[in-house]
Amino acid sequence: MVPTLNGRIQTRVFLLAVIGGLVTAVITPALPLSGSLADRYRDTYIILATVAVLGIGWEFLYHLLMQWRWEKDWPTLFGLVTLVPEGLLVWLLLQAGAIPGIVGTVSAPAFCIDFLAVWLAVWLVANGPMRVPFIRWRFRGGRLV
Amino acid sequence: MATYGPSERTSLAGDGHEQVTVTRRSPATAGGQLTEELLETDSWTEAMVREAGIPIVKVPFVSIGGGIGAFVTVDYLRIAGVAPDRMRVLSNLDFPWQTYEYLTRVSQIPRGERIRSDSASRPDNIWGFPSYALAEAVRDRTLRPLWQVLVEPIWDDYYTPKAGQVFAGLEREAKRIGYQQMVVQGQVRMVRRCRGGGYFTILTPPSADAPTQDAPTQRVAYQSQFVHLAVGYPGLRFLPELQEFRTKQQDFYHVVSAYEDHEHVYEFARAKPAVIMLRGGGIVSSRILQRLMDDRENLGLSTDIVHLFRTYISGAHGPNAWSRRKGGDGFAYQGFNYPKSVWGGQLKARMRKLEGDQRAAAYKLMGGTNTPRRRSWQAQMRTGRENGWYRTMSGTVDQMMLRDGKVVSQVKTPQGIVDVSADFVIDCTGLEADIAEHRVLADLLEHCGAGRNPLGRLDVERTFELRGSASGAGVIYASGATTLGGYFPGVDTFLGLQIAAQEITDDLARRGFCPRIGPLRSTRQWLRWASGREP
Numbered sequence: 001m002v003p004t005l006n007g008r009i010q011t012r013v014f015l016l017a018v019i020g021g022l023v024t025a026v027i028t029p030a031l032p033l034s035g036s037l038a039d040r041y042r043d044t045y046i047i048l049a050t051v052a053v054l055g056i057g058w059e060f061l062y063h064l065l066m067q068w069r070w071e072k073d074w075p076t077l078f079g080l081v082t083l084v085p086e087g088l089l090v091w092l093l094l095q096a097g098a099i100p101g102i103v104g105t106v107s108a109p110a111f112c113i114d115f116l117a118v119w120l121a122v123w124l125v126a127n128g129p130m131r132v133p134f135i136r137w138r139f140r141g142g143r144l145v
Numbered sequence: 146m147a148t149y150g151p152s153e154r155t156s157l158a159g160d161g162h163e164q165v166t167v168t169r170r171s172p173a174t175a176g177g178q179l180t181e182e183l184l185e186t187d188s189w190t191e192a193m194v195r196e197a198g199i200p201i202v203k204v205p206f207v208s209i210g211g212g213i214g215a216f217v218t219v220d221y222l223r224i225a226g227v228a229p230d231r232m233r234v235l236s237n238l239d240f241p242w243q244t245y246e247y248l249t250r251v252s253q254i255p256r257g258e259r260i261r262s263d264s265a266s267r268p269d270n271i272w273g274f275p276s277y278a279l280a281e282a283v284r285d286r287t288l289r290p291l292w293q294v295l296v297e298p299i300w301d302d303y304y305t306p307k308a309g310q311v312f313a314g315l316e317r318e319a320k321r322i323g324y325q326q327m328v329v330q331g332q333v334r335m336v337r338r339c340r341g342g343g344y345f346t347i348l349t350p351p352s353a354d355a356p357t358q359d360a361p362t363q364r365v366a367y368q369s370q371f372v373h374l375a376v377g378y379p380g381l382r383f384l385p386e387l388q389e390f391r392t393k394q395q396d397f398y399h400v401v402s403a404y405e406d407h408e409h410v411y412e413f414a415r416a417k418p419a420v421i422m423l424r425g426g427g428i429v430s431s432r433i434l435q436r437l438m439d440d441r442e443n444l445g446l447s448t449d450i451v452h453l454f455r456t457y458i459s460g461a462h463g464p465n466a467w468s469r470r471k472g473g474d475g476f477a478y479q480g481f482n483y484p485k486s487v488w489g490g491q492l493k494a495r496m497r498k499l500e501g502d503q504r505a506a507a508y509k510l511m512g513g514t515n516t517p518r519r520r521s522w523q524a525q526m527r528t529g530r531e532n533g534w535y536r537t538m539s540g541t542v543d544q545m546m547l548r549d550g551k552v553v554s555q556v557k558t559p560q561g562i563v564d565v566s567a568d569f570v571i572d573c574t575g576l577e578a579d580i581a582e583h584r585v586l587a588d589l590l591e592h593c594g595a596g597r598n599p600l601g602r603l604d605v606e607r608t609f610e611l612r613g614s615a616s617g618a619g620v621i622y623a624s625g626a627t628t629l630g631g632y633f634p635g636v637d638t639f640l641g642l643q644i645a646a647q648e649i650t651d652d653l654a655r656r657g658f659c660p661r662i663g664p665l666r667s668t669r670q671w672l673r674w675a676s677g678r679e680p
Binding site for chain 2: 072132
């Protein structure tokens, strides 16, 4: 899928909500987190929401960077390696206590597993299976509506 | 299709849908030729056609051409739920990829070579999933194709599928959707409006010269509400000086087109040292160049290659930093025919809004001859330049003549006129003929209200409806190369044909011809595709 700005944002929000939501539901109990299960779920879903909200800002930056590319495309690898700056930013905000609503302590291993699992799942779905139910999605720059 | 007796209508399908019906012709009205009245009248009645002795076959949807454009459109419609008996494909091809395979083969892409197409552009799979790369990785048990799509185009060339893989997939999908049972062999002569709505498409069956009981007339009229046109390239043109040389000298040996069989050139070069001149800087010139360089390397030949560019690209080019295409050594470099975002990103979205001159200007900016920058070709050309057997020139040719068995081209270069002598000249420019040179298209322009877009091809709506040609509730759609210049630029590509097919299917759904493909149907149909079951 070669994205437009609107398509980027829609795809990110949709895939984080659906795929990210499912992955978070499955892996949270297995993560090395503190607190009750409810608190752990609260923390992982807040992290997921943070990735989605900050991601909208990131998408504006990616769209700007894409303008220097003749093809106006976003290679597959870019969609994968952007996990590094995005993950780092969320981690730094977490460490600084700047993410509201976090109740427990999120260790580095727990964050890494959580973030990587969600990111990889979303990236894999965006690069193939997404086209199965949504046949118009790739021709509309990632827009779903 | 049926035996012919006294005038009556026979249903060929009994599933309760609209279906193919044949109006049988009275033996007394023998003939079946186009009359002056028919030729001169823009819209016909059934009575006029019957009076001419032309049998009428009624079917809701007719596709003309029978190439890959027809195939992907019919594939989409089958997946949307249209039964095979509601569609007919009128074609003089034996199978949909026949022309494509011929052109790729003669332009040096046999089945084992890779075409210039994206991994997810699968004409045999409307979802593009699994992609060609994933399918190849699974089939050959290798991670190499997946690695390539992961790191393309920065750390590796774009992944592209082998021609053979594409054809095998098309063959499988054709069987799955019952494609052949929809095909009617013959040459389409014209499409005319039917008074009251819809169209008549006149087909000349293969047996027209010797009528048989199954096809007893010289013409058959297909009466349909919808017509789809995907007739491919109207024809190829040579560069004017090459055409003049061939016509004047009646020499079709020394000057050849890359799109015609020219194996004798390579055979000559195998037998003795040869000088070959290439014209053009597109993908086909790269392919021919590769073949010459491969033969040189593998067979130890001493072929000299002179490559003449009309527009020599010496580096990155474009109006500003936001639209600068890579280039060098004569070529403009681009992964595919158009910038990738034409098939779904911001360029597609932008082009959809442009009209007239603005659209023509946008086409000019992203167009121009170009070729992919493949690492293996770069290495071969570098060796050729270093050793003096591959030379590039910039200029145009004024005149060509035959001297001592060689073709001498007078090349007008920035430095003056230079005579270049070569054993063969291969025209790789791929100039296309005007749409009016295609008889069906010329008739549509003259009699059916069709017009031209800013690039002079068929003017279609965003839905690929042929503008100005509506007939009551009837619609003509057009897709493929004949519609270049419309709201969507990548029409003459696999993915472009699928984009057109999707727009056409959605438009037909709005008109009640078929259900709209929503997420559930799409997923269900994908599962059927994956398991090889019919739609």
